[in-house]
Amino acid sequence: MSSRDLILSKIKAVPLEAKELPTIPEFEFEGDLKARFIASILANKGEVITKAEFFSLLDSGVFEKVYSHIEDFSSFNNIKITEDAHQLNDLNLAIIRGQFGVAENGAIWLEDRDMGLRALPFITEHLVIVLDSAHLVANMHQAYDRIGLQESGFGLFIAGPSKTADIEQSLVIGAHGAKSLRVVLI
Amino acid sequence: MSHPIQAAEFLQDQAKSKWHDETLWFVRDKRDKISKSVPEWENLRELASQIKDNVLANLGSYLEEFEKNAKANNIHVHWAKDAEEHNRIVLGILQEKRCNAIVKSKSILTEECHLNPYLEKNGIEVVDTDLGERIVQFLNQAPSHIVLPAIHLKKRDISEIFHEKLHTEKGNEDPDYLTHAARIHLREKFLSAKVAITGVNFGVAETGEFVVCTNEGNADMGVHLADVHIACMGIEKIIPKRAHLGVFHRLLARSATGQSVTNYTSHFRSPFPGKEIHIVLVDNGRTAQLARPKFKNSLKCIRCGACMNTCPIYRRSGGFSYESTVPGPIGSILSPGIDLQKHSSLPFASTLCGSCTDVCPVKINIHEQLYEWRQEITKAQPDRAKSLAMKIANGVFAVPFAYNLSGNMMRGALKILPDSITYSGLNTWGKQRDLPELPKESFKDWYKKNRK
Numbered sequence: 001m002s003s004r005d006l007i008l009s010k011i012k013a014v015p016l017e018a019k020e021l022p023t024i025p026e027f028e029f030e031g032d033l034k035a036r037f038i039a040s041i042l043a044n045k046g047e048v049i050t051k052a053e054f055f056s057l058l059d060s061g062v063f064e065k066v067y068s069h070i071e072d073f074s075s076f077n078n079i080k081i082t083e084d085a086h087q088l089n090d091l092n093l094a095i096i097r098g099q100f101g102v103a104e105n106g107a108i109w110l111e112d113r114d115m116g117l118r119a120l121p122f123i124t125e126h127l128v129i130v131l132d133s134a135h136l137v138a139n140m141h142q143a144y145d146r147i148g149l150q151e152s153g154f155g156l157f158i159a160g161p162s163k164t165a166d167i168e169q170s171l172v173i174g175a176h177g178a179k180s181l182r183v184v185l186i
Numbered sequence: 187m188s189h190p191i192q193a194a195e196f197l198q199d200q201a202k203s204k205w206h207d208e209t210l211w212f213v214r215d216k217r218d219k220i221s222k223s224v225p226e227w228e229n230l231r232e233l234a235s236q237i238k239d240n241v242l243a244n245l246g247s248y249l250e251e252f253e254k255n256a257k258a259n260n261i262h263v264h265w266a267k268d269a270e271e272h273n274r275i276v277l278g279i280l281q282e283k284r285c286n287a288i289v290k291s292k293s294i295l296t297e298e299c300h301l302n303p304y305l306e307k308n309g310i311e312v313v314d315t316d317l318g319e320r321i322v323q324f325l326n327q328a329p330s331h332i333v334l335p336a337i338h339l340k341k342r343d344i345s346e347i348f349h350e351k352l353h354t355e356k357g358n359e360d361p362d363y364l365t366h367a368a369r370i371h372l373r374e375k376f377l378s379a380k381v382a383i384t385g386v387n388f389g390v391a392e393t394g395e396f397v398v399c400t401n402e403g404n405a406d407m408g409v410h411l412a413d414v415h416i417a418c419m420g421i422e423k424i425i426p427k428r429a430h431l432g433v434f435h436r437l438l439a440r441s442a443t444g445q446s447v448t449n450y451t452s453h454f455r456s457p458f459p460g461k462e463i464h465i466v467l468v469d470n471g472r473t474a475q476l477a478r479p480k481f482k483n484s485l486k487c488i489r490c491g492a493c494m495n496t497c498p499i500y501r502r503s504g505g506f507s508y509e510s511t512v513p514g515p516i517g518s519i520l521s522p523g524i525d526l527q528k529h530s531s532l533p534f535a536s537t538l539c540g541s542c543t544d545v546c547p548v549k550i551n552i553h554e555q556l557y558e559w560r561q562e563i564t565k566a567q568p569d570r571a572k573s574l575a576m577k578i579a580n581g582v583f584a585v586p587f588a589y590n591l592s593g594n595m596m597r598g599a600l601k602i603l604p605d606s607i608t609y610s611g612l613n614t615w616g617k618q619r620d621l622p623e624l625p626k627e628s629f630k631d632w633y634k635k636n637r638k
């Protein structure tokens with residue numbers, strides 16, 4: 001017997017009482033979505049900036065190699081994106097668009113088409129996500145309602161920069177992935 | 187060695203064990219605060235518990251549905267009845283790809299299967315990429331906590347091993363500096379690995395996708411740069427629908443570390459064009475646990491670690507004292523199911539105070555199951571159980587009547603025992619532990635009064 005059939009037959013042999021799946025109720029959300037979203041991003045050690053602030057940051061020239069996956073900022077692009085994510089190792093800034101944000105925890109939803117290469121938001125030294133402030137939901141239930149059964153091969157919530165507290169519980173930002181997350185709320 | 191002996195060893199470094207205790211309590215406290223900020227917290231725990239009950243009642247059909255959908259998404263699905271088969275499957279894929287160096291993100295299952303030594307024996311370099319796991323790997327240790335793998339170490343220890351392995355400055359203990367050194371070291375590993383291994387937090391039957399949560403982004407750094415992603419998943423990690431992820435994500439990180447969500451929550455549904463995803467579904471004792479009516483609920487665990495952070499025994503005895511991959515209260519239920527002889531001391535390593543049950547996001551009746559295991563062990567090995575009970579708690583736990591009675595006695599003792607005695611080596615857990623019985627309410631009260 002294959003291990004698959006063995007495992008399934010062992011499960012079948014266990015007499016189990018039927019248990020209904022619960023329905024998930026709508027949970028009320030009090031307060032302002034935008035204010036809550038911003039507070040959540042800050043708690044996750046990200047930043048929220050305006051479009052004007054972002055433009056002046058870009059103009060300051062602190063980022064050497066820049067890649068924008070969205071049209072609006074593609075004039076700042078100064079590298080060619082290849083098929084091979086390894087080439088992005090020295091990328092200083094990636095700019096992508098988030099589909100929507102979740103107020104309760106700051107998570108921003110992205111799919112394959114929002115990143116191009118799946119490694120992009122991780123391998124870049126700094127990450128900017130542009131998000132429309134009309135595209136906010138209250139909690140993770142609404143988030144999955146909104147995602148529905150979309151079929152992207154990869155889906156990702158990003159809620160902050162790469163971080164760790166594995167050395168004596170001291171928080172350090174910039175473990176392996178992006179050292180900063182700036183959310184441009186428009 | 188049994189738990190009391192190991193615990194005594196851990197307690198020898200008093201300053202460190204005190205730090206361990208207080209730090210985990212601090213994490214527990216963060217969990218309390220953030221859970222209170224979610225008005226529907228208790229509803230969520232109930233929902234999560236009911237979803238998991240439904241999963242256990244229909245495990246076979248959900249696994250088949252998951253397999254069908256994953257295959258339709260071009261994911262290769264493998265089944266392993268035990269650790270040995272799991273390891274062989276992983277090695278087989280690596281050999282087929284002619285790969286002799288891999289990166290691996292946190293996976294308690296691969297620890298359980300002892301995958302690292304197996305691969306290393308077969309000439310494969312394994313690099314654990316979670317910072318805490320890399321640290322313990324450098325030290326040839328196992329993680330001592332499922333969420334905080336290096337919580338038993340101080341920055342001095344980490345500075346020393348990094349100096350040796352990564353040539354960081356001698357004596358530089360700055361966490362920023364050390365983390366940055368690890369970043370550079372691991373970046374190189376990410377860039378060169380052809381195969382990346384990850385664990386799985388949730389597998390979704392409805393879509394055939396699986397979800398991996400990290401704060402460091404190490405799982406994603408590995409898999410998106412590699413050609414092949416192998417995901418190792420215990421069969422109990424399945425959930426019915428995508429919408430159920432909403433419930434679990436609201437609970438998991440809040441319970442684990444007191445944060446509202448992990449910074450990265452990755453949903454893998456199909457491989458990037460030209461790449462491969464393999465998933466290995468592992469039994470390794472899970473179907474046996476499912477067949478034990480009293481203990482099957484332990485399979486609902488989502489590995490948040492909250493029961494460890496809150497456990498007065500875990501905090502003061504350290505993860506290694508359990509000598510099992512999953513330590514702490516939940517490990518003390520899971521491990522005896524795998525090897526009763528080896529782990530028979532674990533169900534006694536508890537005050538049965540119930541704090542674990544109170545914090546568990548999927549409402550596992552942990553302390554009741556610990557009590558049940560004691561009954562089983564007492565039946566199977568009366569002498570051993572007796573000596574354990576003597577050693578650990580002067581016999582109070584093996585007898586239900588004494589269990590009921592001891593609460594009031596200890597409540598008095600707790601009030602008058604100052605910190606100096608708790609850590610002085612006079613009390614005994616192992617030989618140094620006291621306070622064997624802490625009824626829920628008074629335990630909390632005591633902490634409020636004494637630990638601020």
Ligand code: SF4
Binds near residue numbers: 441486490542548
């Ligand atoms: S038993 Fe509950 S509290 Fe403990 S790790 Fe599992 S889910 Fe978390």
